[in-house]
Amino acid sequence: MPVLTIVYACLFYAAAAVLVAGFAWKVAEYWRAPAPLKIPTTPAPATPAGAAVRVAREVVLFESLFRANKWIWLFGWLFHVALALVLLRHLRYFQDPVWGVVALAQPFGIYAGFAMLAGLAGLWARRFLVERIRYISTASDHLMLALLVAIAASGLAMKYVAHTDVVAVKAFMLGLLVFDWQPLPADPVLLVHLALVALLMAVFPASKLLHAPGVFFSPTRNQADDSRERRHVAA
Amino acid sequence: MATAAVQAPPLREYPVIPILARDAMAGSRPYPASEKMNEALGFPGKLVDGWREKAVLKIGELVAKNRGLRVFLDACVHCGACTDKCHYFLGTGDPKNMPVARQDLFRKVYRRYFTLGGKLFPKLVGAEDLTESVLEDWYRYFNQCSECRRCSVYCPYGIDTAEITMAAKEVMDSIGVGQKYTNEIIGKVHKIGNNLGLPGPALKNTLETLEEEVKEETGQDVRFPLDEKGAEVLVVTPSADFFAEPHVYSLVGYAKVFHAAGIRWTLSSHASEAANFGVFIGSQAQMKAIAGRVREAALELGVRRLVVGECGHAWRVAYSFWNTLIGPFDFLDSRYPVPQHICELTYDLIERGAITFDREKNDAHVVTFHDSCNVARASGMGGLPRGQFIIPRAVIRAAANHFHDMAPETIHEHTFCCGGGGGLLTDELLELRVKGALPRMEALQKVVDEHGVNFMATICAICKAQFAKVLPYYKFDMGMIGGVHQLVSNAIRLGRND
Numbered sequence: 001m002p003v004l005t006i007v008y009a010c011l012f013y014a015a016a017a018v019l020v021a022g023f024a025w026k027v028a029e030y031w032r033a034p035a036p037l038k039i040p041t042t043p044a045p046a047t048p049a050g051a052a053v054r055v056a057r058e059v060v061l062f063e064s065l066f067r068a069n070k071w072i073w074l075f076g077w078l079f080h081v082a083l084a085l086v087l088l089r090h091l092r093y094f095q096d097p098v099w100g101v102v103a104l105a106q107p108f109g110i111y112a113g114f115a116m117l118a119g120l121a122g123l124w125a126r127r128f129l130v131e132r133i134r135y136i137s138t139a140s141d142h143l144m145l146a147l148l149v150a151i152a153a154s155g156l157a158m159k160y161v162a163h164t165d166v167v168a169v170k171a172f173m174l175g176l177l178v179f180d181w182q183p184l185p186a187d188p189v190l191l192v193h194l195a196l197v198a199l200l201m202a203v204f205p206a207s208k209l210l211h212a213p214g215v216f217f218s219p220t221r222n223q224a225d226d227s228r229e230r231r232h233v234a235a
Numbered sequence: 236m237a238t239a240a241v242q243a244p245p246l247r248e249y250p251v252i253p254i255l256a257r258d259a260m261a262g263s264r265p266y267p268a269s270e271k272m273n274e275a276l277g278f279p280g281k282l283v284d285g286w287r288e289k290a291v292l293k294i295g296e297l298v299a300k301n302r303g304l305r306v307f308l309d310a311c312v313h314c315g316a317c318t319d320k321c322h323y324f325l326g327t328g329d330p331k332n333m334p335v336a337r338q339d340l341f342r343k344v345y346r347r348y349f350t351l352g353g354k355l356f357p358k359l360v361g362a363e364d365l366t367e368s369v370l371e372d373w374y375r376y377f378n379q380c381s382e383c384r385r386c387s388v389y390c391p392y393g394i395d396t397a398e399i400t401m402a403a404k405e406v407m408d409s410i411g412v413g414q415k416y417t418n419e420i421i422g423k424v425h426k427i428g429n430n431l432g433l434p435g436p437a438l439k440n441t442l443e444t445l446e447e448e449v450k451e452e453t454g455q456d457v458r459f460p461l462d463e464k465g466a467e468v469l470v471v472t473p474s475a476d477f478f479a480e481p482h483v484y485s486l487v488g489y490a491k492v493f494h495a496a497g498i499r500w501t502l503s504s505h506a507s508e509a510a511n512f513g514v515f516i517g518s519q520a521q522m523k524a525i526a527g528r529v530r531e532a533a534l535e536l537g538v539r540r541l542v543v544g545e546c547g548h549a550w551r552v553a554y555s556f557w558n559t560l561i562g563p564f565d566f567l568d569s570r571y572p573v574p575q576h577i578c579e580l581t582y583d584l585i586e587r588g589a590i591t592f593d594r595e596k597n598d599a600h601v602v603t604f605h606d607s608c609n610v611a612r613a614s615g616m617g618g619l620p621r622g623q624f625i626i627p628r629a630v631i632r633a634a635a636n637h638f639h640d641m642a643p644e645t646i647h648e649h650t651f652c653c654g655g656g657g658g659l660l661t662d663e664l665l666e667l668r669v670k671g672a673l674p675r676m677e678a679l680q681k682v683v684d685e686h687g688v689n690f691m692a693t694i695c696a697i698c699k700a701q702f703a704k705v706l707p708y709y710k711f712d713m714g715m716i717g718g719v720h721q722l723v724s725n726a727i728r729l730g731r732n733d
Binding site for chain 2: 026029030033034035036037038039041042043044046058062064065067068069072076123126130131132133135136137138139140141143203206207208210211214215217218219220221225227228229230231232233234
């Protein structure tokens with residue numbers, strides 16, 4: 001078994017463990033903390049079901065962001081939808097046989113790779129060009145964008161510049177899932193791509209990527225406007 | 236005091252986002268509360284020994300007991316959507332008045348002490364120790380947030396800067412750094428029953444004088460009852476309504492509505508204040524203690540209904556929090572909403588034809604309506620979607636012939652704060668208040684130019700006081716501001732309706 005394969009196998013187990021445990025820890029924190037008062041922001045639906053729909057609209061359409069700023073919405077939404085498609089496309093490395101929807105997503109996933117880069121480029125440009133956003137940007141904001149751009153660029157590079165043996169990569173990934181390690185191709189671009197993805201997984205629970213679970217727990221969005229009808233008592 | 240030198244920024248025809256003016260408002264600082272004022276609320280009198288450790292412990296306590304705060308501190312991605320939404324930023328250009336930057340004053344400390352990234356790589360993630368200069372920034376800039384929640388409407392995660400401002404004030408109070416205006420007033424409520432420190436006998440006098448004046452003006456025996464047991468309705472209203480102008484004209488309006496509809500009502504000397512500054516300092520304990528007086532008065536007087544007068548944050552506390560803090564209200568008449576806003580009550584009576592108007596009596600007024608932030612973004616009315624926007628306007632239209640809304644991006648949930656909310660309605664913050672009113676003044680100027688608007692109605696005691704003070708800085712007449720029930724008072728038909 002090549003050392004490289006062992007290193008990357010361990011890297012992915014560690015990254016996945018950090019991601020899952022950290023994510024679960026944070027979600028548990030949000031879950032356990034009580035919401036002492038009703039603080040939904042207008043326009044708040046009158047029922048819990050309506051509030052759930054509101055959260056779904058925020059997650060899928062970025063409704064509030066759309067009302068706030070069309071440029072941020074355009075780049076941000078483009079990036080996230082493209083990311084979703086790219087992730088869907090990548091599912092093929094983890095399943096055999098491949099789901100129909102994943103097979104269907106393959107050609108779109110390629111374009112999505114470029115769309116993702118375009119969205120990231122737009123968001124990053126704003127961090128330099130818009131004075132207000134330049135003021136609030138921290139080093140980690142830039143690094144997060146750099147990380148995502150590097151992941152997308154290295155991924156596209158494997159498609160268009162330096163092909164890698166995707167059949168072997170799939171065998172490696174499927175092997176990881178059942179603890180039956182298979183050799184990983186030693187292509188530099190692939191190794192960079194995978195290492196950066198592992199890094200992203202590991203920093204997820206300790207970074208602003210927590211906006212992903214956070215949006216579901218945000219009381220201004222997920223509470224119903226029914227404070228007079230139903231007495232709210234903090235759990 | 237430097238108040239005489241305060242200059243209003245020029246009104247612009249097309250408002251643009253200002254260029255950053257670093258530290259433009261670094262000198263804006265409210266008076267600190269005295270030891271006595273802090274201690275009266277159970278806070279340490281002055282900055283305590285070991286304040287840093289105690290503040291950090293307090294932050295930990297707050298994030299553990301408030302899901303919203305925890306999520307808001309973690310979730311921000313610095314996208315910038317909120318950066319041009321705060322009226323104080325738009326009026327001052329100070330970057331620390333951008334909502335995200337204001338939040339980051341708190342967030343950087345949270346990160347330093349409570350997150351892995353902040354503990355290991357503080358520089359990288361923008362984490363910072365809680366130093367004296369950070370605490371000073373907190374005191375200055377969390378007292379430049381009116382907790383209006385406009386930024387929260389636009390945030391993709393609903394992050395509510397008001398919640399973070401409240402948390403910061405709670406932390407500061409817990410280490411002895413209280414703000415004079417809010418803490419002194421809360422002390423008065425506990426001691427006397429209202430923000431103005433108006434004792435029962437003085438209140439009784441004021442109300443009797445009002446009865447005489449209204450009798451003289453209308454020939455009708457419109458009553459202003461105080462502490463009348465067995466009344467159907469207890470009205471809880473901001474104490475400014477008892478003698479400040481233009482507030483008192485709305486109180487006359489409420490009395491005339493009850494008179495015309497034949498509803499027995501009363502005010503209470505024990506609960507002679509609807510305002511609840513506990514919310515401004517983020518203290519649920521204070522909020523509960525202040526609101527508790529209302530429950531006590533309602534039980535003592537044996538009323539069947541609770542109605543709240545024209546006050547923005549009071550309506551938020553009543554509508555959104557009372558049920559949690561001082562409920563359940565099973566001793567009240569369940570056929571009516573508890574609590575009910577005075578506009579809801581008047582609107583119902585209008586709909587049922589129980590009160591009618593001579594609208595032309597308001598013909599001298601060309602009216603617009605300023606949505607108050609807490610009503611617009613943190614409460615509702617009438618149990619219908621957007622009722623808090625529909626109902627006050629419907630009441631105005633029933634009482635006046637000429638009404639024009641301001642630009643759509645400046646009303647409803649997009650409304651701009653008057654510039655004086657959140658416990659900032661104090662003279663040493665006048666520069667902030669004048670500059671913070673800029674976006675509203677620009678929208679007002681437009682309807683003045685286009686429609687000849689000469690009256691801005693609102694349903695908030697703070698808005699009324701703030702605009703009365705600030706309008707002249709923008710060359711408007713201070714008499715332009717008034718209450719919705721002031722218009723009702725002008726035009727309502729008293730005596731028999733047939």
